[in-house]
Amino acid sequence: MWKIILAVLWTSLFSLGNTALADSLTLHSNWQFSKYGSDEWLPATVPGTVHQDLMALGKLPDPFYGMNEKEIQWVEDEDWLYRTSFMLSEEQLAHQEIFLVFDGLDTYADVSLNGVCILKANNMFVGYRVPVKHVLRSGENKLLIRFRSPIREAMPQWETNGFIYPAANDHRAERVSIFTRKAPYSYGWDWGIRMVTCGIWRPVCLEFANQAEIEDYFVCQQSVTSDRAEVDNRLEIRNLGNEIREAQVKVTYAYGQEESRSVEQTVRLQPGLNTVSLPLTIESPHLWMPNGWGEAALYDFRASVCMDGETVASQQHRIGLRSIRVVNEEDSLGMSFYFEVNGIPMFAKGTNLIPSDALLPRVTRERYVRLLEDVQAANMNMIRVWGGGVYEDDALYEEADKRGILVWQDFMFACTPYPHDPAFLKQVSEEVVYNIKRLRNHASLAMWCGNNEVGEGMKYWGWKRKYGPEIYQQLADGYDILFRKLLPEKVKELDPGRFYLESSPYEANWGRPESWKRGDSHNWGTWYGQKPFESLDTEIPRFMSEFGFQSFPEMKTIHSFATPEDYDMESPVMNAHQKSSIGNFLIKKTMGLYYPVPEKFEDLVYLGLVLQGHGMRQGMEAHRRNRPYCMGSLIWQLNDSWPVVSWSAIDYFGNWKALHYQSRRAFAPVLVDAIREGDKLRYYVMSDVLKTKDVVLQMELMNFKGKVLRRHQVEGKLPVNSSVVFYEEDWNQAFAACDTTTSFIHMTLKDRHGREILSDEVYYPALPKSQHLPQAKIxxxxxxxxxxxxxxxxxxxxxxxxxxxxxxxxxxxxxxxxxxxxxxxxxxxxxxxxxxxxxxxxxxxxxxxxxxxxxxx
The missing domain is CATH 2.60.40.10 (Immunoglobulins)
Incomplete structure (x- = not known):
């Protein structure tokens, strides 16, 4: 028997990430689900997925354990039903309008309310807001959703398309992911499990409205300097009545505990949708600054609509006043690419974000908080939300706002061309409008990018040779329509002034170093090119938006999916958790360049973590050394969506790998970095601080037992927001009469008075495999x-x-x-x-x- 919910929650509704003044009823209780065609109804959790519900009932094994990935694939081929019921009173039904609001349906969903089909959803990336007053009843109301299999739904397109799209990360012979606006990574990736989910993956509620509602509130920052901020408050207000109504529209803003200020306007609202503009000027604004440069100052903005002295609708945002400019211009060296924040060039220190779970409803605000804390703690100032995942929940952007973390936002397209038929373009257009409006008020949002690596693929991945000129031209036409027309036009219309990049990388290809002089780059030479890490010292781009090297997670994470019998790099279970075709081979091959390769599995895991951390740090420091030619270093990747061997810096359970600790060191506000360049040993000081001071660099040549063989120091000025060669010496002289296999240089940069240590680092003149390291007693x-x-x-x-x-x-x-x-x-x-x-x-x-x-x- 269906249970009946009798609770009405009078609360603020977060719709499109904004607080709305409306009564609402959350619909998260008393759900049941059933496989289509079955009479068995079972308890369900909303928000959630069918996989989670089946797992909770013991009808599906833990997909992450062992080789269970194979055991869950049947779920994607079935249709699933979800149902609930709820009670409404006459008082609630008396509202002028009632909306059924779905923040996320995954993906093909037919929604019926009291026997009426009110919605046919087809896009995981949009929210739906459906007027339903006309079908609601006093008393019990019944809601039923049929989720259609995303595989079978797209199969007719796959069968009649005439060619198979090169969506190589889709881990099934029938690569249908290309036709569906659904998270691409759920079909598999080179770090990802295949788990093609369905369900009500974000909140659902009923919203009750009277007289008027604010459908959208955009705080458009037209000009921001330290002297003045010019802001246009742009509102879309719907008059729910059939007559023209007079209303007072008011915007109030305040910073912290300072006295609030406001601007208001009397307007005549026509029936239906109205647009209202309330410009204002803020003198001497508190500027939002990136992590490491100061406070990420946030103002509280609130827009309200009053009729007959009563506030009938409101929305509010936390707004960071700042200017962000992406400088992507032709210059004498090629084409620049860097971020200028509040007029100051910023070296981007950061990472690429993938979805934090293969089961997205598991990603709570607490997990977002922890992840952004980890980003901030690693001295990063940017994350790239990668285009093969999802437009993340509002919570991620809110936490980025608080912490001064800029967000490079991809649209959700990655690594393959896409269709461009009218139905597909209509879905994309709706998706783009929804997400631009949802995210554009965030101070952290720095830019939009059309796709991940589709442009590079069109140029360099052999698709023209594979498909021939006729089909390739179809792919090229689709690329132009999507990424050179539809997306930039929507960004220009809805988020004016925000930078749009067609594709990442812009022109570069890791196999063609000459192309790195232009725009942003992805360098996979140390992985697919199997190059040594030293190549990162010389293959310098204008901006590195991806580069990576894999490692296993640490043993306690391996314990979560394997038994001791599986502890071999080539065991079936380990290979099931290694999605890169060359992964384990390359880890051992590269390890052999720098370290003795151990035989014991636990030692390989530990040494692989060390290898990844030091190798990637070499690249981060190379990028920083070469500023302002290079102005960004974003590692691939920050996180994992399941316990797996991958390029991540933080594993699925939140454990920092060596890479994240090394990132924190490489991205320190001030860093001393020694490197041999020719016959010179050069000591670079790399600084992101905006003020100089007198400093002293002390260098101690020591042996492994702690004996100081030589000590000297150099005085100078701390560079401001730049990288300089602070000191250099002849390399041979630096280690004269010294055994380089048992010695190192300890470098300490202090302020002139010695009260503050700005950087404390070591330099080893020999590779670890050549060193005579002691088994120290710790x-x-x-x-x-x-x-x-x-x-x-x-x-x-x-x-x-x-x-x-x-x-x-x-x-x-x-x-x-x-x-x-x-x-x-x-x-x-x-x-x-x-x-x-x-x-x-x-x-x-x-x-x-x-x-x-x-x-x-």
């Missing part, structure tokens, strides 16, 4: 402290790449994967990922010398 003292643990580590000899391993998922360390210098103690704070107290920790400490010293014996 002492570890543990102290419990307010639900956390403080570890104090010390060693009388150098311990490289110290990894503190604790078998608790998501545990946080103040530092990890670090070099413990001889005689120098390090305090490490260990906290839980969820804020709970930690109890009885088991600590295992690994170091590079445990592997390298054995190999040298």
């Amino acid at each position: 002492s570890c003292k543990m102290k419990k402290k307010n639900g956390a643990y403080e570890l104090t580590l010390k060693s009388d000899q150098l311990a490289r790449d110290v990894f503190i391993e604790i078998p608790v998922q998501g545990v946080r360390f103040s530092d990890n994967f670090f070099d413990l210098l001889p005689g120098v103690s390090r305090k490490i704070l260990v906290t839980s990922g969820d804020g709970c107290a930690l109890e009885d920790l088991t600590v295992n400490i690994r170091q590079l010398g445990d592997i390298c010293s054995i190999e040298h014996e």
Whole structure:
């Protein structure tokens, strides 16, 4: 029997990310689901997916475990029904209009309410707002949704298309993903499980309205400087009545605890949709600044509509006043690409974001908060929301706003051409309008990008040769219509002034270094090109928007999907969690260039993490050294959607890999970086700070036992928002009469008075596989402290790449994967990922010398 809900929640509705003044009834309770054609109805969770509901009932195994991915594929070929009922009173039905609001339906969905088909949905990326007053009843109302199989729905197009699109990441012979506006990664990717979901994946509610409603509120920043901000408040107001009504439209704004100010206007609202503009000027505004440059200042803006002295509708936004300009211009070196924030060129330090879960409703605000905290903690100022996933939830952009993290936003197209028939273009147009309006008020939104790598594919991936001139021309026509016409026109219309990039990379291809002089680049030379990491020192783009190298997650994450019998890089389970065709082979091949390759699986996992961290750091530092020619370094990738071998810096459970710790070091506000260039050892100081100061660079040549062989220092000025060669010396002289296999240079940059350490780094003149590393004896003292643990580590000899391993998922360390210098103690704070107290920790400490010293014996 269907259960009946009797709760009415009088609350603020978050629609399109904005707060609306409306009564609403959430419809998240008493749902049931059934496989189409079956009489069995089972309890369901909304928001959710059919996979989650089947798993909760034990009718589907954990898709992430072992090789269970194969066991879940039948779900995508079925249709599924979801139903609920809810009660309405006469008082509720008396509202002038009632809307059924779906923030997200995945994907092909027929919605029936009280026997009337009110919606046929076909796009996962849009929300739907359907007027339903005319079909609602006093008392019980019944809602039924039929989700049609996205595979069978698109199969007729696949069968009649005449050719198969090169959607190589679609892990099924019938590559139908191309026809459906649904998250591409759910069909599989080179890091992703194939889990083609369906369900009510975002909230659903009823909204009650009287007299008028604000359908959209855009705070258009027309001009922003430190002296003045010119803002146009653009509103779309719907008069729900059949007569012209007079209304007072008011915009109030305030910063923090400062006194609020307002502007208002009396308007005559015609029946239906009305547009209203309320311009205002803010003198000496508090500017929103990127992470590392100052406060990400946010104003509270609120628009309201009053009729007969009563507020009948309102929306509010948190607005960061700032100017962001993407400088993409021809110059003497090619074509620039960089971000200028509030008139200041900014070196972009950041990462690429993929969806945080294969089951998207699992991605809570708490997970977004943690992820953006991790981005901020790594000294990053930018994330790229990649085009093979989803337009993320409002929570991600809100957290980015708070933390000064710029967002490069792709539209959801990746790695293949797309159809351009009228029905498909209509879906895309609706999707683009919806998401531009939803996201354009965020201070963090820095730009729009048409697609990921489709432009590169058209030029360099052999599609013209594969398909021939006639079909290739169809693909090229579709590309032009989508990415050179439809998308830029919508951005210009709905988000004027925001930069639009047709495709990323702009012109570059990693196999053609000469093309890196123009726009942004993706460099996959160290992966698909199997080049050494040293290539990153010389293959410098104007802006690096993707580059990466894989690693396994740490052992506690591997434990979550494998047993000890599977602990072999080529076991069936490991290969099921390695989606790159050359992955495990290349990890070991590249490892052999720098390290002795161990045989024990656990050692390979640890050393692979170290390899990824140091190799990627080499690229990040190379990009920073070469500013202003290069003005950005975005690593691939930040996160994982399931426990997997991948390019991520943070694994599925929130554990930082060595890569994220090395990113934090490479992206430090001030960094000393030594590198051999020819016969010179050059010490670069790279600084993102906006003020200079007198500084001293101290260099100590030491051996692994801590003996100082030579010490000298150099005074100078801290560079402002730039990179400079602070000091250089002859390389041979720097290590004269010294065994380079047992020594290193310890570099410390301090302010002139020595009170503040700005950077503390080491330089090794020999590769790890050539070093004679000791098996250092590391002492570890543990102290419990307010639900956390403080570890104090010390060693009388150098311990490289110290990894503190604790078998608790998501545990946080103040530092990890670090070099413990001889005689120098390090305090490490260990906290839980969820804020709970930690109890009885088991600590295992690994170091590079445990592997390298054995190999040298």
